[in-house]
Amino acid sequence: MEWTAPLLADPSLLFGAALLVMLAAILCAIVVSRKLLTSVALTGLFTLVAALWYIAMDAPDVAFTEAVVGGGVSTLILLGSILLTRESAEPVSPSRMVFPAIAVILAGVAILYAVGSIPGFGDPASPANASVGRDYLERTYKEVGIPNVVSAVLASYRGFDTLGETTVVFAAAVGVMLLLGFGERALGDPARRHEALNPDLVEEIDHHVVLRVATKIMIPLMFLFGLYVLFHGEVGAGGGFQAGVILAIALIVHALVFGLSETMRAFPAAAMRAGASAGVLIYAGVGVINMLNGGAFLDYDFLFPPPLEQALSGPDGHAGQHYGIIAIEIGVTATVASGITAIFYGFAGRAPDIASRGASRGPESGGGS
């Protein structure tokens, strides 16, 4: 059965093509931009449109993650890092651009030559799509019993790898804590240090009442939505990572509007550290329970002893899989939420250290101590 390209007849291909062109335009703007703030804002836009393209390419889970993680967290962390370093990159002399340009063009030509031989775009008969992909599409409902195949593969078939991924997020949080501290210096008097940081301040008029009221309305909604995404991960697009990042962003917006010290009183850095490690503990603990019941590590069919399994499982009989996947998604959410919040605490709480040690910052000061 030969498949012929529908030549943009399919609306999703049309959207895909249009969004790809927009992505290329944004990327060109990033290449020419010199101020780092412009680059970061455009990178946020780039990930936003990339997530749109993922939706057009039938990948809602990836779109969800890209929008939440790429659009939200990396933009905020990049902003934090720009604050702590400098605000515009030094212009590079064109003579130093020649060799990288040649290298890039050669690499591009090589890749395009290789790309020529892979199956066409959207070809259902390609080896990846026809054999392995379909195999999981057919087996998942029978063996794991949840509709979202991506969540099933992520949590159940490939649970061990996702444990490694959760540990990577935990390790990154620990790394940033070691490098930038826990941000608890912000608990002191941030106002006085803020003035020391910016001598050229001017009287501020507004107390941002509108912003505070709107944020007070939004934060509970974001928490609720995060939990919805967590527990809705099997049926629709969503899952542990996306939920964890949404909860982290709810905390970050609270810190942005009400001040880091206020947020750290409500969610202290110690709780973040405990949450990050507790998540990995929950995840690995579920694996160990399976082993105690005689199954392999992270094989959720053995999560419950046989009599309980029959009692709990519904018509399709996969209670262990359902509860196992939800349990590890909770673990992943705990690790990701507290890990990313700890990372933000590190970046946001670091600003006062630089000021207190007199190392000047910002473009006008150029070279430092």
Next chain:
Amino acid sequence: MIDALATGYVYAIIVAMMMASLFVLLTTGNLIRKMIGLSLFQTTAGLFYIALSKVGGGTAPIIIDAESAVGQARAARLDPAYVEHFGVDGVVYGNPLPHVLILTAIVVGVATLSVGLAIAVRVREAYGDTELDAVRRADAAASEPEPPGPRGRPNA
């Protein structure tokens, strides 16, 4: 030829974007801008993988039964032989495996990005600047035989 062109444009644009983000990475001395180039490169790699996973006329890999309204609406768009041959239980889905891979890659990408930026901040504190030339000069100056000036001591 037309067929290759009709679908080849996707790979061509994505590879071009990959090379553009590599160019951003290579042609800057600023550490932060290098990290931006790196995260863009990672995003475009994700685009490439998902482009491989797209199945013509397919929908998201979340199982829906063919008799539901959405299932019938989608099946009506494609000719039955295609659905029967490439579909699973009457619905054509995209390939779920690259989605899982890229979902992991994005999360790990942000984790490494945050650690990289933290290191850039410490470089700024230790050497006063994040431009690689300035850092190299400061490092060379710091390793002179006479006692090095009090660089920003990374406090405990």
Next chain:
Amino acid sequence: MLEQAASIAAFVGQGLVLAGAIVTIIGSVGVLRFPDFYTRIHAASVTDTLGAGLIIVGLVLLGGGFFVTVKLLIIWGLILITGPTASHALANAAFTSHVKPLGRGDLRQPSASDEG
């Protein structure tokens, strides 16, 4: 009778969505052509309020089941909360940092200090 009502609703829904999309374009053309910052905020908020409203009501009429309708109404509520708040924050920040609105007399761009 029910299918007839459904087909009318679908037709009206598509009409509303198209109208909303056209309003969105009008809004962004406004953002492009207006002379100074504060008029552009007004133009941008046209899309947030009228454009989003028309499109979302149109999509609700197109109908996709109960959950889809609930999600659409949640989105509409979110847009109504975040849109004006963000515009207010922007306008306030611009005003307090002395970005001058265009006077009646000078129709050229605002003063040089604001040039990028």
Next chain:
Amino acid sequence: MLVAAALAIFVSMSLMLVRAFAGPTTYDRLLSVNSFGSKTVLLIGVMGFANGRPDFLDIAIVYALINFVTTIGILKFFRYRTLEVSLSTRRRAVADASGERPDA
């Protein structure tokens, strides 16, 4: 009809990009980024209905939230040069953060 509406929204997003690249002051850029984000929310809805699979509106909700947070983050970065200080008490902002830093 829905595809036409989606393309219309796409065109308005590209116009926003033009304003983002051309905008004289940084506030124009920030405004166009914010407006671009709120248009993507609408585009997701229309695209979902055009593709006949309307149940991915969770992503549109996330977009609305992320757009709001990113705008506040960039605004706070630009006005107060710190992410850590609270907006609620009387806060002294950076004097010359009007449009463009004169020296940038």
